[in-house]
Amino acid sequence: MTRVPSFAVTSTFLGTKCSEITAAYCIAGIPLDIGTTNRSGSRDGPQAIRYASRMLIDGSHPSHRVETSRLEISDLGNFQIVLGDLRKSYSLIEKQAKEIKHLIVLGGDHGVTLPLLRALKSKYGSIGLVHFDAHVDTWPETSGQALGHGSVFYHAIQEGLVDPKRMIQIGIRSPVEPEVYDWTINQGVKIITAQEVHSSPIDAIVQSIFSKIGRGPTYLSFDIDALDPAFAPGTGTPEIGGLASWQVQAILRQLKKVDFVGMDLVEVAPAYDIAEITSLAGATIVWEYLCLMSI
Amino acid sequence: MTRVPSFAVTSTFLGTKCSEITAAYCIAGIPLDIGTTNRSGSRDGPQAIRYASRMLIDGSHPSHRVETSRLEISDLGNFQIVLGDLRKSYSLIEKQAKEIKHLIVLGGDHGVTLPLLRALKSKYGSIGLVHFDAHVDTWPETSGQALGHGSVFYHAIQEGLVDPKRMIQIGIRSPVEPEVYDWTINQGVKIITAQEVHSSPIDAIVQSIFSKIGRGPTYLSFDIDALDPAFAPGTGTPEIGGLASWQVQAILRQLKKVDFVGMDLVEVAPAYDIAEITSLAGATIVWEYLCLMSI
């Protein structure tokens, strides 16, 4: 029961000393933020999330009772990227991701999810998606550029990486063109707005997820801006009216029966954070996922 | 459907290129904060709110489906004021406001609402008021000074600018002298405390507003400190226990049938903000108002 002071740990995720690609769950950072359309800085997200995770190392998850130090994880460090070139970076990311069994990525901007889903396609085909975000991210392009953090799920759907009939978006609330919104719905995606989360019991949200996702391999993509800026100021494209962190935890803790095959936590931009609260939120959500996997 | 990166816009409100006084809705800043009794700095509110509004330019309101780029707005820049002299500044503000059809003001401290209401009196007589705030702002004076941001509605009622029978205050929670509170109630004002908002369904709050305001010209005065300091740290006189931004949005979105004739958003003090979250909250609330007007 000896606890090491949290300021004394090295800064891999949860202080893991393992960096083997064969671990059950591999953490990797992707310090790429050049697909960002608003405030940049998520390139520093991976390291900030790792450092904040020191606060979660000791003990077990309070409801799942999973012991953190027994999580079968490794930290692979950061993926290689190419400076100033989205296309080449996405290729590199896809290639690196393909070698890993169960990958949890620390972003980086949300654009990195596209090559991550591409990497999963060869293994699982078109998969389900639980997507927490303030934005639908299904814009076909941004200022003439097809790639970037606002277009990731447009391409994911178009490329058949995710099955829109098994896709649910939670926390949506940003301004959006009606045709983008409607296109998303028409593909079969279920959208639960932030206002709906605030006015519904948690159990109803969880049931919506189960109804939409059903069985089959599923990915969790968590944009930290799903949280309200009060809970996550350190991000590039904040929108008010967002989720509280307790709501997110309450939902995630009930998703044991979803068959998750990978996860990312994106858009933490430490330069806009205060007292590490956004980095800690990011680290905690990844830890919630890992503990859920390990029940 | 081309989106321009939000960092590339100029800093008028919502990037409008119009500065005509004849626009349907005119935005103006009032960089006056010398009526502040606590932390100063709301003089920089107008520019910070304008800059934060860049994040809202693209697309449409997610529930009203009003397209932001089609809002019939202009940005007049900032009103003239007189340094270190509240009385002269109020005269100047009143005079400038009178020339404008439908004015939305970015404060500045809450004291600026007094000359704004004076300007409306000639057009509308005594009007209704929907007032979001942590404070009743009906103190007859502050340290021997009759004017200032704590006395604005005392004078507004005394001068017959607002009809206290059609006045409702939402989010109230600060320490207050019982005689000030009771005087306010006794004038006919309805007070909904922050605690009441937290323990009531949104619909009940909306019904209270409708009951109190009824028909007739009405003004919306929104002090950003109605929000909890977690959601709006960048303000001069924070009080804990305040509203969440989603609550404010949920209420405002249902007020279509109120006959609003003007609005102000006051007390954003950027020097105390983090990551623009308070400025963004201010900008978003004004945008909610503009979209509501334009359904």
Place this chain on the structure above:
Amino acid sequence: MTRVPSFAVTSTFLGTKCSEITAAYCIAGIPLDIGTTNRSGSRDGPQAIRYASRMLIDGSHPSHRVETSRLEISDLGNFQIVLGDLRKSYSLIEKQAKEIKHLIVLGGDHGVTLPLLRALKSKYGSIGLVHFDAHVDTWPETSGQALGHGSVFYHAIQEGLVDPKRMIQIGIRSPVEPEVYDWTINQGVKIITAQEVHSSPIDAIVQSIFSKIGRGPTYLSFDIDALDPAFAPGTGTPEIGGLASWQVQAILRQLKKVDFVGMDLVEVAPAYDIAEITSLAGATIVWEYLCLMSI
């Protein structure tokens, strides 16, 4: 009804000019943070809380209608401590606390509660405890050190300072070893997690407190990290998913019939704060307590 601008007061708690040990309620700071296991800095908590309290001086409590300027309080300044030596510091604290009738302490890290409870034992024997916190603080040790802010209630129970059958913890949510959690429960302590607060009516929480505490002398120990980091970023060991400040106020305001004999407000670390919101939360909670005492 003259209000003095809040920036013009001196910085004792609530601007009191009294520093008599004979006052009904004595405030004292304990600038000790060397028992902290994570981020340090709560040594500066007492002065930051005092300074933030300037915002609460005028008027009365909005629901209790107690006039702040009539609170029978004194501010004794800060207790003496010994640099770099927890044991000697605790002895000094206990000795100083014993001389005071009803003490409200501004911490400092949570470790200071141990000598404060020791000081109360001679007067009241084993007492009840209402404990707001993200952490159970019943670890028997931390990295081989028996004392410190994570072990305070382990010792308090072991030394018979508090009666675990009359002890309730509210807001708990951190990672924890199951054996530590179970030991706590098995002693008779009632734990209400943060998730339970979020999903229960406030009245139910209050009833749980009454059921557990019953009659008899009771202490209120409030670790500011019971609040969510959104509401209290300025603390050493934040955990997401925490309480909102309005929840805490709603609970405290109903506790009139609990027989409180002392209080502490600990773990405010101003170096991590933004715009004084954590210090203000700390000051307001102490003021809630003082007003509750004075109804």
Place this chain on the structure above:
Amino acid sequence: MTRVPSFAVTSTFLGTKCSEITAAYCIAGIPLDIGTTNRSGSRDGPQAIRYASRMLIDGSHPSHRVETSRLEISDLGNFQIVLGDLRKSYSLIEKQAKEIKHLIVLGGDHGVTLPLLRALKSKYGSIGLVHFDAHVDTWPETSGQALGHGSVFYHAIQEGLVDPKRMIQIGIRSPVEPEVYDWTINQGVKIITAQEVHSSPIDAIVQSIFSKIGRGPTYLSFDIDALDPAFAPGTGTPEIGGLASWQVQAILRQLKKVDFVGMDLVEVAPAYDIAEITSLAGATIVWEYLCLMSI
């Protein structure tokens, strides 16, 4: 030789327990910032300077060897002012200042120097002035307002409060209208620009001061923006190219033979500070003055 930890002192200037108006040197704060033409917030200067002064309490001045704890000082708290009214505030300040033998004021904006000089006139007539600043502060008016922090020495000269033949300004570097600059010079004022300080030996600056000031009662008015923003970011009207703090200390330490009769340290705006470095600079400069007086 026992040193008390600096975090354990109360927050009067240098922790003095004396508040007697009869002390040899009386400190008073003037929390007035409504004469500010740029960023506001110097109203919080007095308390921030006092708090920062805790770091200087122990020991003696390193070159004068004056023991800080033996300085014959008192802290009178803050002067009364009138909210939102410069004229009435100046009257009140003058009246309060007149009662004090040797006053050191912690501002507040630079406008407060005008009533302070008026108060000295009855005692000393027209006096000498050593003025550190980035700005000449001899504008006849600002946007139609005669008072305010940019006009203080225009009025001081016009009212015969200072003798421009015995007035020297050090650190000047802001943009300025040539006619304002020339008027100042033509009155007889000596201006040493910041560039001249950087390119001259300290001794030459000191000799210039002696030449200009000569014998007779003299006032020291120190605007913290004389320092470069690197050394003093926490101020309202920063100008790059300013003085280093070591230069200011080197100059001040040689001014023993000037007959100073009062001092102010103005324009510290803590909301823009980092890590208290500006407040500490302000506190240290006042402490340099007090030690110089006490050799």
Place this chain on the structure above:
Amino acid sequence: MTRVPSFAVTSTFLGTKCSEITAAYCIAGIPLDIGTTNRSGSRDGPQAIRYASRMLIDGSHPSHRVETSRLEISDLGNFQIVLGDLRKSYSLIEKQAKEIKHLIVLGGDHGVTLPLLRALKSKYGSIGLVHFDAHVDTWPETSGQALGHGSVFYHAIQEGLVDPKRMIQIGIRSPVEPEVYDWTINQGVKIITAQEVHSSPIDAIVQSIFSKIGRGPTYLSFDIDALDPAFAPGTGTPEIGGLASWQVQAILRQLKKVDFVGMDLVEVAPAYDIAEITSLAGATIVWEYLCLMSI
């Protein structure tokens, strides 16, 4: 002589109301930061510099006596760029720059200088370069990417955009591969390290510039990280030991006889700034340039 409070101006550079491409000096922002190898965020530089420039609007330059309001400038807003694609962005920048007579660019990362120099080549051929920076920026590539902010002058020399025999770098101090440094020298470039600036009289630096640049069209490229992080923390790639802002001003003020044909001020990253000191340094250096041009 009426001065408008600086908080009341709109946010074009120096508050100019002109946006004509035919102005003698045209300001444009380039919010591109995807070529950044370290901390990002310079995309927000243009707007922050513009906003900070409000502090310089009134009056004249203190030594050149040029009146700011008479500068013949326009502010064209921001250049178009392409999200996430350096090559396309550079093409667009070059095209837009070509239409402008005398362009002053607010960056953005230093990479933008490459297309700006390309645009000048058609007009002037190979030109001289005065380059302030902590880094030589002559790396042939960065992680396999030929473009980006570290390679700009490698390409500028290789493409014959600048004449290395008429190129001088001032403030250099970062770690660097000897072969990169030597290649630069061998091209004919003169390097004055930051240490040499600190240990030389300003006049000697100015003479070195004159000797190297001589006659002929010359460009000024100013990377804000030439300044020490104390003076300019808000930048992506800080290096300690840098220049003081007064040194830069002293040098620039003597360069009247250099035939400048354009300028950029790059790498201001506001997210890392405090109290706008970096943005103000950037704005002031551009203003120094404009005043120098207008003597």
Place this chain on the structure above:
Amino acid sequence: MTRVPSFAVTSTFLGTKCSEITAAYCIAGIPLDIGTTNRSGSRDGPQAIRYASRMLIDGSHPSHRVETSRLEISDLGNFQIVLGDLRKSYSLIEKQAKEIKHLIVLGGDHGVTLPLLRALKSKYGSIGLVHFDAHVDTWPETSGQALGHGSVFYHAIQEGLVDPKRMIQIGIRSPVEPEVYDWTINQGVKIITAQEVHSSPIDAIVQSIFSKIGRGPTYLSFDIDALDPAFAPGTGTPEIGGLASWQVQAILRQLKKVDFVGMDLVEVAPAYDIAEITSLAGATIVWEYLCLMSI
């Protein structure tokens, strides 16, 4: 010549992948700050310095031309300490330090230097000391506590760990009791105040070091507060009037002929830093030392 973007490295010091105790130079962190008498937080110094060191990885030292990637270093992680107990922590530190050939420590507060010097005594006997600091750190005690960061060199001299005849202190400027100062001088220590550094050529300072240190094993203890708060705000006990970072670099680069046997860089407190400038200063000074060692 391929450079990896600095945001992509893992956070050991200079990204070293070696953690062998047999390396020529071993880096270790000591996250202990409970001996701090003023602002705490240096416990987070080691990790912040490591992270900041990412900016120095590529290339070579600009004057020594030592290639950073060829430095024969390892990073051992952080030393074990005991929470809340200075004595036990010092014993542990001494024991761990003894096993290492040439140790460079990242503090932590300055108190950690005492056990580090004790560890060196067995190898080298009484050694020379080059000590950069704002404070003499020769107080015999602080508030009745013999240990702590203000007493480290009192004990080091008393215990014969350093030879005061071969000890020099540079940058001294804090308030100090004359008897403490005189005791230090009388032991034979040479003190060069910050004012003396500012008014002397760098070469003269270097000669003073050579004269005092001569031959024999010597230790470099660098308290980051030797730098002015403008250059190093992120520290616990700032004093204005301090050194510029370029001065420190200019001095260190000439110390090749001193026989250094170990080094520490202490008192970096990241919670008070801005934009990592203090952490970067700390990292750069350690890197200067390592490059100097490797010429």
